[in-house]
Amino acid sequence: MAGKTARIDQFLLIHSARADNWREITRLADAWAGGHGKRAPLEAALADLAVVEEFHAYPGGRLLATLAERIATNDAGGTAKLARRISNGLLTHAYRDRAGEWDVHDEMAAGEVADVLPPATGETGLRRPYFEVLFVNSQPAARWPAFAAEIRRLRRPEDAFIYEPVLAGSFEDALCAVALNPDIISVVLAEGFPYRSRHDAPVLRSVLDPLGETEGPDLSALRLSRTLKRVRPELDVYLLSDRQVETIAGDPAADSVRRIFYAVEEPLELHLAILEGVQDRFETPFFDNLKKYARRPIGTFHALPIARGKSVFKSDWIRDLGEFYGLNLFLAESSATTGGLDSLLEPTGNIKRAQEMAARAFGADHVFFVTNGTSTSNKMAVQALLAPGDIAVVDRNCHKSHHYGMVLTGAQPYYVEAFPMTEYSMYGAVPLATIKRALLALKAEGRLDRLKLLDLTNCTFDGHMYNVRRVMEECLAIKPDLIFLWDEAWSGFARFSPFLRPRTAMGAAADLEDWLRDPSSVDAYEKQRAELGDNPSDETLLATHLIPDPSRVRLRVYQTNSTHKSMSAIRQGSMLLVKDVDFHTVEAQFHEAVFTHASTSPNQQLIASLDVARRQMELEGYGLVMNAIEIALKIRRAVNSHPLISKYFRVLGADEMIPEAYRQSGFQDYLAAGSTWGTVLKAMREDEFYLDPTRMTLVCGTAGFDGTQFKGLLANDYDIQLNKTSRNSVLLQSNINNTRSDVAHLIRVLVEICRGIEKRLADGGEGERAAFAGRVKSLMTDVPDLPNFSHFHEIYRGDAGKATPEGDMRAAFFNAYDASICEYVPLNGAECDKRLREGPEMVSANFVIPYPPGFPIMVPGQVLTQETIDFMRKLDVKEIHGYEKARGLKLVKPEAVLAKAKRRARAER
Numbered sequence: 001m002a003g004k005t006a007r008i009d010q011f012l013l014i015h016s017a018r019a020d021n022w023r024e025i026t027r028l029a030d031a032w033a034g035g036h037g038k039r040a041p042l043e044a045a046l047a048d049l050a051v052v053e054e055f056h057a058y059p060g061g062r063l064l065a066t067l068a069e070r071i072a073t074n075d076a077g078g079t080a081k082l083a084r085r086i087s088n089g090l091l092t093h094a095y096r097d098r099a100g101e102w103d104v105h106d107e108m109a110a111g112e113v114a115d116v117l118p119p120a121t122g123e124t125g126l127r128r129p130y131f132e133v134l135f136v137n138s139q140p141a142a143r144w145p146a147f148a149a150e151i152r153r154l155r156r157p158e159d160a161f162i163y164e165p166v167l168a169g170s171f172e173d174a175l176c177a178v179a180l181n182p183d184i185i186s187v188v189l190a191e192g193f194p195y196r197s198r199h200d201a202p203v204l205r206s207v208l209d210p211l212g213e214t215e216g217p218d219l220s221a222l223r224l225s226r227t228l229k230r231v232r233p234e235l236d237v238y239l240l241s242d243r244q245v246e247t248i249a250g251d252p253a254a255d256s257v258r259r260i261f262y263a264v265e266e267p268l269e270l271h272l273a274i275l276e277g278v279q280d281r282f283e284t285p286f287f288d289n290l291k292k293y294a295r296r297p298i299g300t301f302h303a304l305p306i307a308r309g310k311s312v313f314k315s316d317w318i319r320d321l322g323e324f325y326g327l328n329l330f331l332a333e334s335s336a337t338t339g340g341l342d343s344l345l346e347p348t349g350n351i352k353r354a355q356e357m358a359a360r361a362f363g364a365d366h367v368f369f370v371t372n373g374t375s376t377s378n379k380m381a382v383q384a385l386l387a388p389g390d391i392a393v394v395d396r397n398c399h400k401s402h403h404y405g406m407v408l409t410g411a412q413p414y415y416v417e418a419f420p421m422t423e424y425s426m427y428g429a430v431p432l433a434t435i436k437r438a439l440l441a442l443k444a445e446g447r448l449d450r451l452k453l454l455d456l457t458n459c460t461f462d463g464h465m466y467n468v469r470r471v472m473e474e475c476l477a478i479k480p481d482l483i484f485l486w487d488e489a490w491s492g493f494a495r496f497s498p499f500l501r502p503r504t505a506m507g508a509a510a511d512l513e514d515w516l517r518d519p520s521s522v523d524a525y526e527k528q529r530a531e532l533g534d535n536p537s538d539e540t541l542l543a544t545h546l547i548p549d550p551s552r553v554r555l556r557v558y559q560t561n562s563t564h565k566s567m568s569a570i571r572q573g574s575m576l577l578v579k580d581v582d583f584h585t586v587e588a589q590f591h592e593a594v595f596t597h598a599s600t601s602p603n604q605q606l607i608a609s610l611d612v613a614r615r616q617m618e619l620e621g622y623g624l625v626m627n628a629i630e631i632a633l634k635i636r637r638a639v640n641s642h643p644l645i646s647k648y649f650r651v652l653g654a655d656e657m658i659p660e661a662y663r664q665s666g667f668q669d670y671l672a673a674g675s676t677w678g679t680v681l682k683a684m685r686e687d688e689f690y691l692d693p694t695r696m697t698l699v700c701g702t703a704g705f706d707g708t709q710f711k712g713l714l715a716n717d718y719d720i721q722l723n724k725t726s727r728n729s730v731l732l733q734s735n736i737n738n739t740r741s742d743v744a745h746l747i748r749v750l751v752e753i754c755r756g757i758e759k760r761l762a763d764g765g766e767g768e769r770a771a772f773a774g775r776v777k778s779l780m781t782d783v784p785d786l787p788n789f790s791h792f793h794e795i796y797r798g799d800a801g802k803a804t805p806e807g808d809m810r811a812a813f814f815n816a817y818d819a820s821i822c823e824y825v826p827l828n829g830a831e832c833d834k835r836l837r838e839g840p841e842m843v844s845a846n847f848v849i850p851y852p853p854g855f856p857i858m859v860p861g862q863v864l865t866q867e868t869i870d871f872m873r874k875l876d877v878k879e880i881h882g883y884e885k886a887r888g889l890k891l892v893k894p895e896a897v898l899a900k901a902k903r904r905a906r907a908e909r
């Protein structure tokens with residue numbers, strides 16, 4: 001047990017450690033009751049848990065006191081029974097639904113076999129959602145049980161929800177409570193509490209110290225409110241004061257408080273306010289109305305025969321579709337936007353309200369729901385923000401939707417390169433120095449005014465997260481009105497983790513917005529300007545952490561997220577988030593982009609799932625994301641420490657995924673010796689790139705599998721599904737859906753695969769071992785160099801800068817439509833080699849996108865180089881979009897393009 005508690009200061013293992021420790025207490029109690037264990041280890045284990053348990057409503061003081069009493073009176077059997085009951089209650093969450101779980105004398109609680117399972121998946125009825133409320137006050141701890149009883153007496157049968165109070169008596173304890181207990185979703189603060197915790201426990205220090213809140217002259221409830229909202233912005237905070245509540249209400253610092261009460265007034269109003277606050281988050285405007293619509297008798301005379309399900313359930317031939325999906329799916333289908341529904345294209349009712357609530361939840365000013373994926377969200381944003389001739393600095397490795405967006409708008413991409421991870425055939429993210437060089441190059445050419453957008457992927461598929469605030473700060477110091485588009489398709493969940501949120505677009509934008517409002521920002525800028533002088537060199541600017549001029553900055557930030565990739569939304573559910581002080585200047589363009597890309601017949605169930613996904617994340621997202629991180633850490637530990645699995649597989653650490661130059665804190669990995677919550681948070685704050693812990697790159701080349709082969713093996717033989725592969729790795733992602741049973745299944749499968757390898761090598765003799773070694777060498781050592789973007793051909797650079805690489809990709813894209821100016825050259829053969837040596841240059845006519853790596857290695861108008869051709873030839877993947885093996889590379893003939901242009905010019909004359 002001591003070993004377990006020693007690990008409690010490891011990054012975010014506290015939640016699962018609590019459940020593990022209760023199972024350990026149960027084991028120790030059973031051993032004591034069975035005569036093969038002692039009482040002392042059990043007492044020590046319970047003492048280790050005591051402090052943390054104060055921050056949870058269950059099991060609560062009475063059950064814990066009873067457990068301690070049974071131990072003290074040597075009632076080993078009673079101790080074991082109660083310990084198992086508490087442990088099972090925590091495991092099944094039965095205490096949320098069954099009042100008897102809280103009763104010391106209830107013998108039919110979750111400890112009994114009949115009740116160890118949670119409610120059934122399809123179970124409905126009068127169940128009321130359960131949550132916990134933190135009450136922070138200065139009352140003596142001895143008074144807390146009576147205070148909690150008073151709170152419980154406020155409950156009424158008509159309440160839509162039920163909550164239990166959790167009591168804390170200091171600033172530090174309150175902060176610990178909201179960090180440790182995800183069930184707390186509302187907080188009530190009464191003034192007069194001290195700063196320091198009444199406990200001196202290492203576990204509390206491990207939680208508090210990295211959060212950076214130190215004792216100071218301001219111990220007010222408003223300061224605590226701001227701190228709690230910084231950690232968990234979704235919390236409702238209420239303030240009780242016996243001072244001038246009118247004055248407090250007018251204080252700008254009170255923005256973090258939902259409502260202020262005069263402390264001596266009727267407590268029922270506070271109770272009702274708490275329930276109303278939860279109801280505001282629980283409400284799902286579109287989903288609620290869709291359910292009402294499905295319950296009405298509707299006659300349909302519109303073009304959707306499947307609506308109401310009659311064509312399905314009356315059919316002898318497709319009735320199985322209805323039986324599979326259920327009646328409600330069809331009752332909720334409609335082509336109408338009236339009768340309680342709304343239009344996604346021009347929402348004025350419940351969809352509009354749902355989008356406003358999503359904006360609140362994700363920290364945005366505006367949100368657009370998108371029902372055909374983040375590919376569409378990206379194209380909508382690019383279309384609305386860019387016009388023909390505008391320049392956009394774009395990560396060359398971003399999703400293809402960004403590249404196609406440039407084609408649609410006629411904007412000119414200025415491609416910047418991410419750092420390569422050649423050994424694993426993948427790219428990381430774009431270094432800040434590379435981005436700054438691009439901006440400074442445009443400035444030197446007098447073309448900075450044409451630069452409109454910086455377009456980056458955050459986090460990358462493989463988990464690289466930018467230091468988003470620093471990127472925006474330094475870019476705004478060079479171009480104060482630069483617009484940012486952050487493709488966060490893979491990390492929408494990060495909003496609900498205080499340890500990931502600062503690395504998101506909306507989180508960083510909020511921090512930057514606060515800084516711009518602070519008068520000290522002007523002082524910081526003026527000080528740096530004086531230090532740099534009037535004309536600092538580019539070398540100086542590249543080496544300096546630039547500070548923007550607050551008086552000139554126009555903060556314009558856009559974020560796309562694939563809600564379906566990390567939250568409980570149906571496939572293709574996406575959101576486009578806006579935090580733009582000048583949104584009014586582009587709002588009409590965004591509506592046009594919606595009209596362009598959104599279907600006039602959007603899926604109702606998909607919209608409803610976006611609505612519900614927002615509800616879930618506002619009410620339980622913090623705990624769900626914490627669990628996803630814990631799951632990932634357990635997988636990392638289980639794989640890398642297993643004596644057999646680690647011979648053939650390993651999960652890459654941050655030190656292998658991010659070069660040392662971009663890990664300024666010196667952080668090595670989540671599970672490296674000495675890594676704690678504090679060291680991880682330091683890396684999150686300081687490092688140029690940070691590795692999302694829920695992304696696990698599992699190297700399989702050392703087991704003789706390429707990524708595609710191993711992915712197929714897991715799916716076909718073991719029912720384990722995953723998305724991304726590289727030449728010698730696969731990507732595992734933990735999400736809010738995963739359980740520890742999933743971890744156990746994965747580890748068991750890897751053990752079985754490793755045993756199979758061991759047996760094959762042992763039985764096959766030297767020949768088999770040599771073949772295996774050769775296969776591993778091919779996958780892990782003989783890897784192709786990753787090609788960078790070369791350049792656009794000069795015919796597509798008519799108005800480009802002399803020293804900058806942007807080009808007219810749109811013209812090249814549509815040139816490919818004319819077969820008379822295109823040709824095909826086989827990838828393998830003498831002709832391709834001769835063209836590379838002697839010319840004429842080969843110019844790609846289209847996008848060529850191999851999977852993996854999944855980004856364009858050729859774009860329309862790009863001159864092909866030996867580097868790109870070598871990479872294509874070494875690829876052993878089956879799926880390459882834009883390339884027909886039988887015909888070869890599709891190329892544009894520049895001389896034919898020029899000749900065609902001349903003919904057109906003569907004809908026009």
